[in-house]
Amino acid sequence: MKNIALLGSTGSIGRQTLEVINSLGSDFKVVALTAGRNDLDLAAQVKRIKPEFAALADPEAADRLAAAVSDLNIAVESGDEGQLKAATWPGVDIVVMAQVGFSGFQPLVAALRAGKTIALANKESLVIGGDLLERLGLLDRSKILPVDSEHSALWQSIGSAKTEEIARIYLTASGGPFYGYSAEQLKQVKPAQALKHPNWEMGSKITIDSATMMNKGLEVIEAKWLFGLELEQIEVIVHRQSIIHSMVEYIDGSIIAQLGSPDMRAPIQYALTYPERKHGLVERYNPFDSQLTFEYPDRLNFPCLDLAFRAAKIGGTMPAVLNGANEKAVEYFLSGDIKFTDIPEVINSVMTMHSTIRNYSIEDAVAADGWARQIAEEVIAGLTGRMN
């Protein structure tokens, strides 16, 4: 029996995690659920699952949730405190971190400090906090089980191999909906088009990140911290079919790859059942009569990838700035205020203005994130002025 705390339960990964747990039967029990402000969905989940604890970050939403489930004997809390409690809830074996953005970081630190095993779907906490976690001595790779499909693939392909046996990794990228577009075509891209991912069904923020390839850039940084790699060991390779989820090349020339249908329930389930495998909901991939292709990414028309490499190379607070500026730029693209091709321009401008703090604290990272968002807004104001 494994007891699960699920942080971010109303999002795409959160809902799929509940689906997977439901299919796995009585070996898994959800004892804590948290979300941001979606009290309606969380109340429905709480009524169905009856965890010991539930929390919403938003205090008013938490009050509504408490009222909605008042007939059940379930503790309800709000704010950061509620998230931290869920991350360290007694008796929990695995904390699934499926929050969006940097809000996942402090619960991750708390869960690691409490000695919990973490199934990590929240990449921003490693992008921004990987360096810090390592300096704090908390980056115990046996405790952080990746849920991102690429990182799960790498994890499965590494098995019990030693880090020094890894020559390089190939992080596969679908290329997104605009792969092959010219610079001119990319300028005309509308949010509705960018929200249509060819292979994966995901939330809107990550779908835009896939279209710009910033998602792959963030995954590069995540992989660096998850597997203790040098940036030079990480290759991004366009694989349009999204069947090979990533590959590891060893020093003897052998490559191990993980393949399967593009279905997030696969990496979620593996993180939960690890080290075992169990029958699940994922449709099997039939390789007969199929074809897998590999291409170089278009680094010129999708500059977000190199912006991420640059931020990771600089290190310190720069990845936080990359991430904060990107989140703002995506927000303004989705609302129709800036063009698709403005996204990397905004991020680049903000990064250029940032003075990196090297041995940063959590507070420094939070401040860098806030600074980046503010500067991004200023840059965007300049751009939209230009556009009108």
Add this chain to the structure above:
Amino acid sequence: MKNIALLGSTGSIGRQTLEVINSLGSDFKVVALTAGRNDLDLAAQVKRIKPEFAALADPEAADRLAAAVSDLNIAVESGDEGQLKAATWPGVDIVVMAQVGFSGFQPLVAALRAGKTIALANKESLVIGGDLLERLGLLDRSKILPVDSEHSALWQSIGSAKTEEIARIYLTASGGPFYGYSAEQLKQVKPAQALKHPNWEMGSKITIDSATMMNKGLEVIEAKWLFGLELEQIEVIVHRQSIIHSMVEYIDGSIIAQLGSPDMRAPIQYALTYPERKHGLVERYNPFDSQLTFEYPDRLNFPCLDLAFRAAKIGGTMPAVLNGANEKAVEYFLSGDIKFTDIPEVINSVMTMHSTIRNYSIEDAVAADGWARQIAEEVIAGLTGRMN
């Protein structure tokens, strides 16, 4: 330091094994070398490597070898006894079995009985003797490290997973030089064409087996015994590029594959360095701008594949008959006496005439092998009568 006994050192795998060991440096020491009758090559190897022991199966060749290396303090023996001594030589950590045909079986049994770890390149010993080894309680899968590229790929893709977690395996097949040929075209195939394998450089017997797909059939049986699988779990998939060396599908829908340049030195090295990986001679595979395809095998025009499945399904002495009849048929094809398409016809006729012994002994297997070769010659005599 690992001490190696190399049986079959003058063949293709044997020579490549010495090349790999030489490149690995002082951690590996060859202490015993054997071959069949090639005293010249073995003498050269013995002079260079200075093992403790050397043997040739052929007694006259062994005498010539003894004379050639008489100035060195090296024990030389002949016959089966010499092979068995090498397989159980004291202080040997890994016995590399690179002999051709069923001659590898008795040394395999001896090595397993002596508790040695075996790097197995000789597939016939498992095709013919897998069932027997299992009944003898000698099929210790932790002791038999596969050297065939497909089986090494499966082994690397299985890692520490349990047998019951495996849904199926995909044994990749290049399809050989005649993939896509019509029945009419296959009838015209000449030995020289069949000896040109598109991807792998190997000995002539195995190259013809690749062209008929019997090699894949034998590998199916080998895989069954090596990994404890049911025949129904083994899929043969044509992958023309020979980059993916095989794949394992797990019950959760996840597939793990091993890829790399088609170079036998890769699986040889992995068996020797396992559980570690070391830098080696194998050129790395660059996946960028490449394409991997998967197709169904042509079971109609390449019936050897189904003959092997049928022999494995029947079990007992039938795989020995399949193998013996195939060896004879290939021999007569190579000498120009029968057509390429006669090979499966000969095997099928011999199999049809065989009365399978179920709980067979080594002697039964040896007798079935001899019987199959004799009947194959009779069938071939009938065919060549027809041809003239």
